[in-house]
Amino acid sequence: MMDAAELSAYAYSYPHKSSYGPLQPPIRIADAWSGGDVSNLSLYIHIPFCEMRCGFCNLFTRSQPEEDLVERYLDTLLTQMKVVRASVPKASFAQFAVGGGTPTFLEAGQLERLFEAIETNTGQQVSRMPTSVETSPTTATIDRLAILAHFGVQRISLGVQSFSEAETRLFGRPQNPRDVHSAIETIRQAGAFDLNLDLIYGHPEQSRESWQYSLQQALQHEPEELYLYPLYIRPQTGLAKAGLAATQHRSDLYREARDLLTVSGYEQISLRCFRRPQDQKPTVYACQRDGMIGLGCGARSYTRKLHYATRFAVTQPSVHAILREWTEQTERDFEFATHGLWLSEDEQIRRYVILSLLQAEGLSRRELAAQFPDFSLESLEGLDELRNRGWLTTDDDREVLTPLGLEHSDEVGPMLYSPTVRDRLREFTALHAQGAPA
Ligand SMILES: C[S@@+](CC[C@H](N)C(=O)[O-])C[C@H]1O[C@@H](n2cnc3c(N)ncnc32)[C@H](O)[C@@H]1O
Numbered sequence: 001m002m003d004a005a006e007l008s009a010y011a012y013s014y015p016h017k018s019s020y021g022p023l024q025p026p027i028r029i030a031d032a033w034s035g036g037d038v039s040n041l042s043l044y045i046h047i048p049f050c051e052m053r054c055g056f057c058n059l060f061t062r063s064q065p066e067e068d069l070v071e072r073y074l075d076t077l078l079t080q081m082k083v084v085r086a087s088v089p090k091a092s093f094a095q096f097a098v099g100g101g102t103p104t105f106l107e108a109g110q111l112e113r114l115f116e117a118i119e120t121n122t123g124q125q126v127s128r129m130p131t132s133v134e135t136s137p138t139t140a141t142i143d144r145l146a147i148l149a150h151f152g153v154q155r156i157s158l159g160v161q162s163f164s165e166a167e168t169r170l171f172g173r174p175q176n177p178r179d180v181h182s183a184i185e186t187i188r189q190a191g192a193f194d195l196n197l198d199l200i201y202g203h204p205e206q207s208r209e210s211w212q213y214s215l216q217q218a219l220q221h222e223p224e225e226l227y228l229y230p231l232y233i234r235p236q237t238g239l240a241k242a243g244l245a246a247t248q249h250r251s252d253l254y255r256e257a258r259d260l261l262t263v264s265g266y267e268q269i270s271l272r273c274f275r276r277p278q279d280q281k282p283t284v285y286a287c288q289r290d291g292m293i294g295l296g297c298g299a300r301s302y303t304r305k306l307h308y309a310t311r312f313a314v315t316q317p318s319v320h321a322i323l324r325e326w327t328e329q330t331e332r333d334f335e336f337a338t339h340g341l342w343l344s345e346d347e348q349i350r351r352y353v354i355l356s357l358l359q360a361e362g363l364s365r366r367e368l369a370a371q372f373p374d375f376s377l378e379s380l381e382g383l384d385e386l387r388n389r390g391w392l393t394t395d396d397d398r399e400v401l402t403p404l405g406l407e408h409s410d411e412v413g414p415m416l417y418s419p420t421v422r423d424r425l426r427e428f429t430a431l432h433a434q435g436a437p438a
C-alpha cells in the first residue's frame with residue numbers, strides 16, 4: 001500500500017482524478033446534477049494548449065498544437081457549454097475560472113468568443129463575479145489582455161516559476177526573465193487585475209540564494225497573490241525521464257519563503273497560497289461544500305455524489321489521441337459522463353474534512369455538523385495521528401493545522417484517504433509507471 005509520503009503528490013484534490021474509472025453505465029449529466037444544490041457553483045474551463053511542455057509539468061496539455069486543432073477545440077467547447085447548460089438549466093455560478101494549459105494560447109478573437117459564450121450560456125456577467133484566467137509570460141500580450149479587461153476579468157495568474165534564467169533551464173522551461181518582467185508590466189497596464197505569480201521551489205540544484213532572488217524579484221512587482229509550488233517529480237515528465245529525484249532541501253526553501261512573505265505583509269492561505277490581506281475579497285464559494293462544472297477536455301466536475309472528467313494523459317501521443325477523440329464528440333455524447341467516481345457518504349465526509357483542513361482557516365466543527373449531522377469527527381481515523389505529530393490543534397470551533405502541519409499539508413490529506421481511494425491510486429500509479437495511457 002502507498003504510504004502518505006508517496007501519495008502526497010496527489011494531495012491537492014480529493015479524490016484525485018487518478019482514482020477515477022469508467023462509469024458503467026454512463027451517467028446523464030442532467031441526472032448527475034438533479035436534486036442537488038446548483039445555486040452556488042464554480043465554472044472551470046480547461047484550455048489544454050501550451051507553447052512548450054515544461055520539464056516539471058504533468059498537466060493535461062498539448063504543446064505546439066496544429067492551428068486547426070485549437071479552432072476545432074474551441075468550437076467543440078462551445079457546443080459542450082450549450083449542452084451542459086440545457087442539462088443543468090438552473091445552474092448558477094459564484095465564480096468562473098479559465099485554466100490549462102495556457103488559456104492565453106488562444107488568440108484574442110478566440111478569447112472573445114469564449115467569454116461571449118460564457119456570458120450567453122450562464123446568463124451571468126464575468127465582470128460581476130470573481131473570474132480568474134491563467135497565462136504565461138509569452139502569451140500575456142496586450143491584445144489578449146485587452147479582451148480580458150473588456151470582460152472585467154478580476155484575477156490573472158501568471159506562471160513565472162523562476163526569475164533566474166539558469167533555474168528555468170534546470171526546470172526544463174527555458175525563459176528569459178526580461179520577458180517575465182515585461183509580461184507583468186503589460187498585465188499591470190492592461191487593466192486593474194489582481195495579479196498572482198506562480199513560483200516553483202525544490203529542484204536539487206536550486207540554491208537558497210537564487211530562490212531568495214526569485215522571491216525578491218516577485219515582491220518588487222507587489223503581486224496581490226503568490227503561489228509557491230513545491231516541486232514534485234511526476235511520472236513521464238521531462239524531469240522524471242532525466243532521472244531527477246526530489247530532495248529534502250525543499251522544506252528549507254519553503255520555510256524561508258514563508259517567513260519572507262509573512263514579514264512582507266502576505267497572509268498564508270494554504271501551503272501554496274499567500275495573499276495580501278488588503279486584497280482579500282469576500283467569497284461565497286466554498287470548495288469543500290459547493291459543486292463545480294468543468295468544461296473542456298481534461299476538466300473535472302464535482303457534484304456532491306459524483307465526480308467525473310474526461311480521461312487524461314501526460315505523454316504527448318496520448319494527450320493528442322484523447323483531444324482528437326474529444327473534438328469528435330457529438331451533442332448527444334456531451335449529455336453523458338463516462339469516466340469518474342461515485343462518492344459514498346464516507347468519501348464525501350473525508351473530502352469535506354481534507355479540503356477544509358488544507359486551508360489555513362481550518363475545519364469548522366459547526367459547519368461540518370450542518371453538512372453531515374450524523375457524523376462524529378472523532379470517528380475519523382488519522383486525526384489522532386495528526387494531533388500526536390503536532391500537526392493539528394483545536395481552536396474553539398475549529399480544527400486547524402499548526403505551522404508544522406501546514407508545512408506537511410501534502411501528507412495530511414493522504415493520512416485521511418479511504419482504503420478504496422488508496423487502492424485506486426496505487427493501481428493507477430502501477431499502470432502509469434508501465435507507460436499505459438491514463
Ligand atoms: C496551468 S500552469 C500556469 C500557467 C501557464 N501554463 C504557465 O506555466 O505559465 C499551473 C502551475 O502549476 C505549477 N506546476 C505544474 N506542475 C508542477 C509540478 N510538477 N511541481 C510543482 N508545480 C507545478 C506551475 O507553477 C504552473 O505555473
Ligand code: SF4
Pocket residue numbers: 049050051052053054057058059061100101102136159173
Ligand atoms: S507549466 Fe504551464 S506552460 Fe508549462 S507545460 Fe504546464 S501548463 Fe504548459
